[in-house]
Amino acid sequence: MHKDMILRLTKYYRILHKLKTLGLERVFANNLGDAVGVNAAVVRKDFSLLNIMGQKRGGYEIENLITDLDKILGKDKPQRAVIVGCGRIGSALMRYSGFAVDGIHIAAGFDINPAVCEDQHCPIPIYPMDELERFIQEEQIRVGIITVPEQASTEIFNRLRAVGIRGFLNFTPIELKVSRPAGTGAPIIIHNVNIALELEHIFYELNITENSEITAQLYGS
Amino acid sequence: MHKDMILRLTKYYRILHKLKTLGLERVFANNLGDAVGVNAAVVRKDFSLLNIMGQKRGGYEIENLITDLDKILGKDKPQRAVIVGCGRIGSALMRYSGFAVDGIHIAAGFDINPAVCEDQHCPIPIYPMDELERFIQEEQIRVGIITVPEQASTEIFNRLRAVGIRGFLNFTPIELKVSRPAGTGAPIIIHNVNIALELEHIFYELNITENSEITAQLYGS
DNA sequence: CCGAATACGTGAAAGTTATCACATAAATAC
DNA sequence: GTATTTATGTGATAACTTTCACGTATTCGG
Secondary structure, three states: OOOOOHHHHHHHHHHHHHHHHOOOOEOHHHHHHHOOOOOOOHHHHHHOOOOOEOOOOOOOOOOOHHHHHHHOOOOOOEEEEEOOOOOOHHHHHHHOOHHHHEEEEEEEEEOHHHHHHOOOOOOOOOOEEEHHHHHHHHHHEEEEOOOOOHHHHHHHHHHHHHHHOOOEEEEEOOOOOOOOOOOOOOOOOEEOOOHHHHHHHHHHHHHHHHHHHHHHOOOOO | OOOOHHHHHHHHHHHHHHHHHHHHEOOOOHHHHHOOOOOOHHHHHHHOOOOOEEOOOEEEEEEHHHHHHHHHOOOOOOOEEEEOOHHHHHHHHHHHOHHHHEEEEEEEEEEHHHHHHOOOOOOOOOOOHHHHHHHHHHOOOOOEEOOHHHHHHHHHHHHHHHHOOOOOEEEEOOOOOOOOOOOOOOOOOOEEOOOOHHHHHHHHHHHHHHHHHHHHHHHOO
């Protein structure tokens, strides 16, 4: 499947909501293309593949488009997740207000350190680690955010998998992955967010644009 | 150019350091491929394109490989960045210990709120916003991490650009981008990290594997 | 009611990236 | 010293994505 298409869909979705609040009713492939940074043909093709049809001249109706994307993106169901590891990053995510606007709800946080469980005015409960399995099963959570220290990552990953978590957002520098080949059993979705890696990437790109030796090597001698 | 190659290089680089600390001296394309999750041929081709040669049977010498990647990834120069916006996420990043091991140094943080500037035992100084330009110019910083609220993102982006920042790591949900076409003047590198988007992506993928209607639409009727 | 303009829908072409497969060199075994 | 094994190096191939380009339906003007 078109790997980046899902990402584009979520971006369209956001733009559409913003356009809607501005009072617009229709949107053209060119508008969405500009906003997301892709060619208009990509937008049309994306929708075409999803059997989303516009009007031959009037573009796409924002309201309908949002409804369709709601269904495709799974927004009609509750989108709940837990955060495991309430250190710096975990705590910051728990208090991040951006999730709510996207319909994502952090159901709870977990940490080995009971001190953080006593947290001041945090609206989301933080439980000790031994309640992890019970909570996830009772609440039927399927997505987990891993913000534990590096050395604990695979252990937490396995615990979460064992209790039915199937979607992972991993902030540890360890690249989590499933060993068995895709297609066997229920699929596991893992996204690794590695901030240091992103920064390195940026430094590299800056470096390459200034270093003609390397540039020559890469962009054709 | 091979878009994902840079990302792979940084991943190789990490693995290599870990293998080195374990006492290994050589590594095979298959090792790196397994660790990074790609085919061994990709690894060989990556190195081949960079004119990095191994031994015909003995694999690659880790020490040499690291040295080569050091140069290619720009690790021989100091990798310094500033953080603009010291809220939840910004503060968490400032105290993140993972940067140091990758040779990245956060030179300073900036915030409109003087209160956070009085921060307790934070090893990195936090300055008020009006010192932004002076500091960046004096210290010759070229990479900025934007962790301000959404509505301030483009303003900060422009200020940073004006003062010579050329690499951006953007954590606001606004997708920053340069208007003028690539190739004009010094290139600007922007990486957008959108955590909510990543989560949405996961929910979508989980959804699609359970929703046969949509699956059928996408994976061939 | 007809022609011009517009923007979608989509098959085909172009471009890009990953995979395969085999020649090649080095080390090991006998 | 020769045969065998191993893992690289790379041209060719395959798979995938994006872009192009043109047919088509719809709206608007007169």
